[in-house]
Amino acid sequence: MLAHLKPGTVRGKLILMALATTFVALVASSAAMLLYDLDSFQQYWVDDMTTQAEIVAAVSMPALSFNDQTAARQNLSLLRVRPQIQAGAIYAANGKLFAAYAQSVQDTPVFPDKPGRPGYSIESGRLVVNHPIVENGEVIGSIYLSARYRLIDRVRSYAAILGGVMVLSLLLAALVASRLQRGITEPLAAVTGVAREVMQKRDFSLRVPPSGSGEIGTLVAAFNNMLAEVGRRAYALQEANQTLEREMAVRQGAERALLLADRRKDEFLATLAHELRNPLAPIRTGLDMLRVNPDDLAAGAKARAIMERQLKQMVRLVDDLLDVSRINTGKLAIRREPVQLHAVVGDALELVRPYLSALGHELQVVLPPPPVCVHGDGTRLAQVLSNLLNNAAKYTDRGGKLALLAELDGDSLRIRVRDNGIGVAPHMLGEIFEMFVQADTSLERSTAGLGVGLSLARKLVELHGGSLAAASAGLGQGSEFTVTLPLMPPPPADAVVAPRADGQRRRHRILLVDDNADFVDGIGILLSAAGHTVRVCHGGQEALDLAAGFAPDFAFLDIGLPQLNGYDLARALRQLPGLHSTVLVAVTGWGQQKDRQLAFEAGFQVHLVKPVGLEQFLAILDGGG
Template sequence: MRAKLVVMALATTFVALVTMSISMLVYDLTTFQQNWVDDLTTQAEIVATVSAPAVSFNDPVAARQNLALLRVRPQIQQGAIYGANGAIFAAYAQAVGEQPVFPVRPGRPGYTIEGGRMVVFHPIVENGERVGTVYLSARYRLLDRVASYAIILGGVMLGSLLLAGIVAGSLQLSITRPLQAVTDVARDVMQKRDFSLRVRRAASGEIGTLVDAFNDMLAEIGRRANALQDANRTLEREMAVRQNAEQALLLADRRKDEFLATLAHELRNPLAPIRTGLDIMRLNGGDPAATERARGVMERQLKQMVRLVDDLLDVSRINTGKLTIRREPVELRAVVSNALEIARPFIDAQGHALAVELPAQPVYVLGDATRLAQVLSNLLNNAARYTPRGGHIRLDAQLDADGRLRIRVADDGIGIAPQMLGEIFEMFVQADASLERSNAGLGVGLSLARRLVELHDGTIEASSDGPGKGSAFVVTLPVLQTAGDSVARTLPPAGQGKPHRILLVDDNVDFVNAIGALLRTLGHTVQVCHDGQQALAAGTAFTPETAPDFAFLDIGLPGLNGYDLARALRRMSALAHTVMVAVTGWGQQKDRDLAFEAGFEEHLVKPVSVEQILAILAGHREGVAVADRG
């Protein structure tokens, strides 16, 4: 009975969900296609109507001007007007610089769907005579809509079935136990003919109703009515909670979509100059000045991409409670200097004027200098991003009478609407969501800044007089009365030192070969492998005299992943003293834990620079652990 109850609940829920999902999907796709057909046909009819005089009087300039109005409809990729003789009279393409391909002759009036595009041919009629044809081609993302709809419906179905399974599993015990008691008492009554036996009441609700009816039918009638009222009130409360949760999910889903679109845009922006820099270095290899400029551009753009990824990883670590900070006396000027070093290139690129005013006396706070500099650099970058070119940014700090430090970052930019002040620190929320903004951002900088400030027992507040009137962010932190004694901990310089034997394993051939060549120029002996099996075979050939001092292993290797490879190499006696370093694109705490469990001693997150590798070599050579395992 227990299994049947669970299966019945799941089967009923599944059938209802499948029926609803199919119905909604069919209806949505039908409506979607019909709306596209009506919209594109209407657009073609408008173009035909306004272009009829131009075709009749052989005025291709006017016809092209009419087609150019289609730029307000970015979904329409291209269009053309054909004359009565079937030749192209005027043409239009949405993307400037493209060489679109138009049909040689106009097709039959109507629409067709081909290769993800919807094509419409509409006749041009003047005084009852057909004088030409309008051709429009638009993107028709039916599969994208089906995929999105299917993902949503699949998630809803999976969540509903999971909830139904949990509820059914918990309810079946409350149903089967009283029924078993009723069955046992009924069997005893039949065998012993002892009608004084009673079922002890051990349940409430409908099952309690059944037990009470078995013992005393009349008393159960009143209890049944009370139980029903309680159930109705509970259902009303649950409905209110579900409606609130649904609204929150819809808002979160919309913000997620906006964030993904912005993330794609922000990651593509640095890729374009990096690609151009590579082309410059390839075509102007003999021009050292051009190569150096290209390299500088590529380094700046790469740092921008790394900063975006680091911000996302930091938010993830904070949300999962994995991010920790080092607490030590930190001087305010050092924090501000580090923040300015990070943010000034972007501020200067925007042509802003930056003013900084700090207290004359040294001010110390207890915290993590790197994270506090990250907070201020995020605020400065945010001010520069949302201030029109040539604006003014000010950073000042002062001590309050209550012994707290107030750091204020203000600008004269686009400002913040009053209704946004309460939401500006939420994930993926941005003050300016228009397409015309030149620097979008991901909407995570302020959220990350707030959480880092809270880890330092501080607060952060935003203020603005409204749109177009600038904004200000104030960070408040507790101040140390004295700097105290701090221990200066520094790493030894990452110099070349004595040469090492190094094993590099990575399936990214360009990356690993380039790093290997660079290390060889520094005097190290380097062996490169491109997959796990090749590295394992190389490991068996090592002796204690030829074994590598360091092994940098990629985790996502074909054939044999980095974790299993590290375990296999650890079992080889010749590699007992080899330092294993994990190199991977996964940087969460669980990934670090897995690496250390597999035998790695260090964990580097891609992209990895040669300076990081040299720091590993220098740190271990002096017995200093350079990886933060916290």
């Protein structure tokens, strides 16, 4: 049986639990029985000694009355029959010792000088009883008895008995527990063995043999079911871990992309501030030239040319940003119509030729013979080619060589823009089309741009169903960008519409409303110089009050107006009699698609985004004529 008491085993723990429980119960019961026995033992001795004192007092009463000490000593000597009583004494009424007795002559006890209070006390292993001697209701003396109080001997003997009983009970409890625990520990040992094998081999197909009914049988069945469920979940967890690893790889890639995008965003903001400040300095210089030399016509013309070029540069930067935003949000719409290649190239060259001339670049243009047509937006395609040419000129040293080469390839049109500039590193070929990425970010290049031109060009080409690719032999060896577009048959000759001659312009009544006095007053002066009748207002309510009597043919309205905003002003103008045919044009800095939709819902027929030049006003006026 002791061999089963191995520490840590269920069998040993169950036996130890039974023994511990039995031991605690025996100790508690033994302590209670011992306390009860000691209390009974003490009460027995107190009662016995008190009885002996009463007997001695009764027989010694005449001796005290007649002052017969001899008779009193004889009465005390009768205590010899009780060897436990070691000493006795009789005290007179005055408290003096009258007679005394000692069990052993050798051990003469020391009697107290006077009797104690009636009752009993335990002193140094002795039980002392003091009892009064009363005759006719008068105390004539007292009895003193002292006996050995063998409490320790009583405890020892009782403890020996209890110890024997406890050892025998524990042996019996261990024997019974060893017999009973087999029905519990054997199935549990089987469960433990299977659990250990599962942990070592990771084999969840192992099972514990059934163990009958009852709670142990339920435990074994539950353990087997748990193994089956754990096996299924382990397989599912393994698959989930593999999926999680793949997702973590994707997330890490996304995090790196976000960090790269954040760094590019910071670089873009710094570049944007730089690029917007660059045109402001020449514009400020042109204003100073006009202020210092107001009568110098040559200086004025030069100043105006400077400011016009720089203003176009700023407008181009803002337009690029707006176009990228519209494309990313899916709100940029292109007008698809038959467009001739030569017209698109001509528009693009008209945009970039001043810039190429300023840098001294040589441009070679090779086009297939007309007609070559694509189905798309001519303005946007010209913007693509101008961006590519601008980009080539920007990253080519002064006096470089550029080429625009177009060729037919089956049902496709390929347009290549080539330069002998700084080139593109191989690792950057796939990244230069990303937003805000630039091939060269060194401070030495003063015309770095915003890093949106190539991204915008590629998205515009993709909107036309084409593609834009880059190639370069390496740094310092130039680069080549190839635009591929689907071809379409050329339009019939009678589809070409002749432009309207400028000499046929009509004169109109025009209402201009804007809280920017410098802008609206200047446009008013220019339109008045062109022969139109113009009224200028700086607030919405002021314009509404003027419009009824003026009856304009065209009304150019800002949206953010004091007193009455442009949307509400347009609705109010539509309600006025005589203004139903007035052409309402929104001139605003808000250029998102939702802003255009709000303008059309308010009654505007045209939506212009600031900055707006005189030629745009004249184009609308010519169209309305």
